[in-house]
Amino acid sequence: MKQTRALVEGAILVSLFAVVMMISLYLPFVGTFLLLALPLPAMIQTIRHGVKPGLFMGLVSLPVSLITGSLSGLAFAVPVTAAGILMGFHYRKNEPAQAIASAAVAYMVSIVLLLFISIQFLGLNLIEEINQSYNESFNMYESIMKQFGNDDEAAKQLELVREQLKQAQYLYPTVIVIFSAITAFLNHLIAKPVLRRFAMQIPSLKPFRELKLPQGTIWLYVLTILLSLAPAEEGSVFYSVMLNASMMMGFIIAIQGFSFVFYFCHAKKLPTVLPVLFLIFGLLTPLMYLVRILGIIDIGFNLREKVKKSS
Structure with missing residues (x-):
């Protein structure tokens, strides 16, 4: 009976996950907020029925994400389902701080893996693309500054911006860590009131x-x-x-x-x-x-x- 109930609820949550995924990908402003709610289905399933049903639901959601959102949907589904399962596991043990920390680690690992896959198998280096975009923006900024004059103060400003841009190109690991931590914390803030609606009491930080x-x-x-x-x-x-x-x-x-x-x-x-x-x-x-x-x-x-x- 319990197993049947877990399967039924899992199917409902996978459907909900697919709907939220579609809205997130195709409605920019609403989608940004809903992306932070995507771990909730896996989280709820894990809290209510345990890690194994949560894992099963997460695995089923991956091909569904591929169908509804193509490769973009799959790229989002991997980190958010992993984060949802880990957070649900720790919420079951009344460990909110560990839930946020484990979700942050899940996001970090997922981002690194996705970057590796995009480079090795798709031939797309996202970091190089971003660096190139920054360099093009700087060159445009430099040409505009030169049109207004080329005095010593402007030259110093350009050199300072150039040095900062060089440093920024080495700071992607820091950006990934901070982004992952902030995202996990926002997941917690959104999950807490929603889970209480389902009579799941999550202790406060x-x-x-x-x-x-x-x-x-x-x-x-x-x-x-x-x-x-x-x-x-x-x-x-x-x-x-x-x-x-x-x-x-x-x-x-x-x-x-x-x-x-x-x-x-x-x-x-x-x-x-x-x-x-x-x-x-x-x-x-x-x-x-x-x-x-x-x-x-x-x-x-x-x-x-x-x-x-x-x-």
């Missing part, structure tokens, strides 16, 4: 203000900075690894800094909108460097205890 990284994070950050100062030929593996490691560690330390700001505002009973505005402003401005310093001090000297005593 700890408040962002309570995030506290281990002290070893500082030493790892310092080691990364020191290694990044070592001479390395641009374009080498070591250069690429250290550049991405520096960016990732800086981002992680900044997250700790923002967490402290949220903690401070909560302890001082300041309006919630203040730390939110600080977060947005910090991400978009050079204030990020100050936030990193704040994160290092918070980890190393336990600023929260001092704030707690003064409150």
Whole structure:
């Protein structure tokens, strides 16, 4: 009886997955939001009936995605079904943080695999295509700047943009990691109210203000900075690894800094909108460097205890 029910519900969820997939691919604005909801069918099946029915439903959804959305549909179906199954597994164990982390890993692995397949079997290097597009845009920007004059200030600006563009071409691993983490977190935000509609209680994450990284994070950050100062030929593996490691560690330390700001505002009973505005402003401005310093001090000297005593 249970097996029959699992099959029936799985068939319904596969149909729902196919419909959402079609809408996501052919309606641009609505589709962007619905793409974040695509892990839900596999997630629901896994939570209700276990990992094996979830895997079976995910495997069935792959050819259905190929039929409804061709290769584009299949490319989306692989990561979202994997993420849905993993999140459902951890939700069954009341582990929301692990659910987000495992989904992020699933997205990272899937993106790397899809890039590898596109290069090896389709002859399409998406990274090279993006780099070429960036270079063409820069050449167009350079020609426009030269039309308005070629003074020293304009030349310096062009050289700065050129250097930033060169660095950006090595940062795809960092972009993939951050994109995967953000996508997994958004999946969680969307899944939580939907799953509660199905009487599935998902425990909440700890408040962002309570995030506290281990002290070893500082030493790892310092080691990364020191290694990044070592001479390395641009374009080498070591250069690429250290550049991405520096960016990732800086981002992680900044997250700790923002967490402290949220903690401070909560302890001082300041309006919630203040730390939110600080977060947005910090991400978009050079204030990020100050936030990193704040994160290092918070980890190393336990600023929260001092704030707690003064409150």
